[in-house]
Amino acid sequence: MPAPDRSPAPEQVAARLLELAVVRSRASTVELAALSALLDLVVADPLRSAVGLDELAERVVELYWAQVQPLADGRALPQAGGTSRQPALVEEVAALASAGRLAGTRTARATGAAHPARWSAAVRRVALLLAQSALPHLQSPGPDLLFESGWLHRRTTQAELDERGRALELLPGTPRQLALAAPLLRPALQSEWAAVVADAAGASPTGLGRLLFGLPPSAQQLREALLEAQDGRCLLCGGRARDAVVDTVVPWRRLPLDAAANLLVADARCSRERAGALLALPLVFRWSRRPAPALEEPDDSERVRRAMVGAYRSAPAGSPLWRARGSWEVAGGQEGERIAALFGA
Ligand SMILES: [Zn+2]
Incomplete structure (x- = not known):
């Protein structure tokens, strides 16, 4: 007799991930971005068994790309709650985006193609920042749900990431469950994200959603x-x-x-x-x-x-x-x- 399937249902996976990401989002939007990026990668390929840290970082850069463009007053939208400074990861993306504006490239990828060395250095730094905090936060507290995270910690180094092949091994069944939960999870993540930014910017979340997440x-x-x-x-x-x-x-x-x-x-x-x-x-x-x-x-x-x-x-x-x-x-x-x-x- 086959062993009963003990993996949680997609909506249970979605509920726990959302709960954790919302708790973390009181500090900044980085965990919401990391989870959104992971979601995008599994929707684009629900048969995968691993996620490369650099491909995840590239996706995070893309998600922040429109958001770090300066507004009419020259400032970018704040991505941290309270009086906290803009997260280092967001500053990294903002620096790349300003190089993109100088080069006249429209998308993050096009900027990467125009400045390959600068792009890969920035992607490596974003991957490290994700590995040091956002990724361990996604499943904590509680058991691992998406990937084995015991090896990630606050002082994780590039050398450790290289040793691990710069990849997260996904737990069995995870990509498919996450992909099935995507239509529930994505709007919830975006509405939390808009709420954090609106709160930090002293704006109303109404109307901000399209600016943050719409077709640019x-x-x-x-x-x-x-x-x-x-x-x-x-x-x-x-x-x-x-x-x-x-x-x-x-x-x-x-x-x-x-x-x-x-x-x-x-x-x-x-x-x-x-x-x-x-x-x-x-x-x-x-x-x-x-x-x-x-x-x-x-x-x-x-x-x-x-x-x-x-x-x-x-x-x-x-x-x-x-x-x-x-x-x-x-x-x-x-x-x-x-x-x-x-x-x-
Ligand atoms: Zn038509």
Whole structure:
């Protein structure tokens, strides 16, 4: 007889992680960012068994990227509660972002491609900062839920990370559980994050959410180039685009990925009705045949294809798939494999 499955259900995993992250967020948003980054990596690949510390750090840099851009008064939003200083990790991202502004690069990855040595040094430092506090905090107090954390401590060094292959071994079942819990966990993390920032900035969390977590304005500015690549058509219905808006092929609320290949244009009406749902497969095929938009950004289509396979693998059977205005399908559970086959992944 097989051993009974003792692993907790996805909603129990989500509840405990959220509880811990909220407790930690009274000091700063770094734990919320670390958990959000982990969530993104497992949604993009729910079959993985480990998470590289540097890939986690890269994702954290991306999550803070829009948030560290200076506002009209020249200051960035505070990411620490009370009278605390901006966390060192956030300062690290802010320094990279200012290099990006000088180089005229739009996204974190594009800045990394323009300044590879500077990028990898910053990513290593962010990985160390995560390993020293945010990562051990994610599961403490209590037993390990996601990864073995006993080896991480406040004085962890780069040499120790190197010795461990700079990776977190995920516990069995964890990636899938976390990916299934993502639609519950992500909005809760974002609302806590907005509350901490609003509190520190003396602002109202209403309206701040879009600034912190929405598709950044720099992506909206690519509208014309995207329209041209789509021959003036809405990617969602195939008709001539009217009131075109920038949307994403991998739903932003499942996996916020500011990669050029992830962007598309659609009628405002189609985009609104789709409401960030996964697309039915014929639309994925339509997107995959679209010529690459003429953008001055590194080619990130491979990353987007992988994330798309992961996003469908992370969606439980029964998830709604948008097909056309007024028309929905229900996911059968095999969509991730069919898309993987299409991409030869
Ligand atoms: Zn349309």
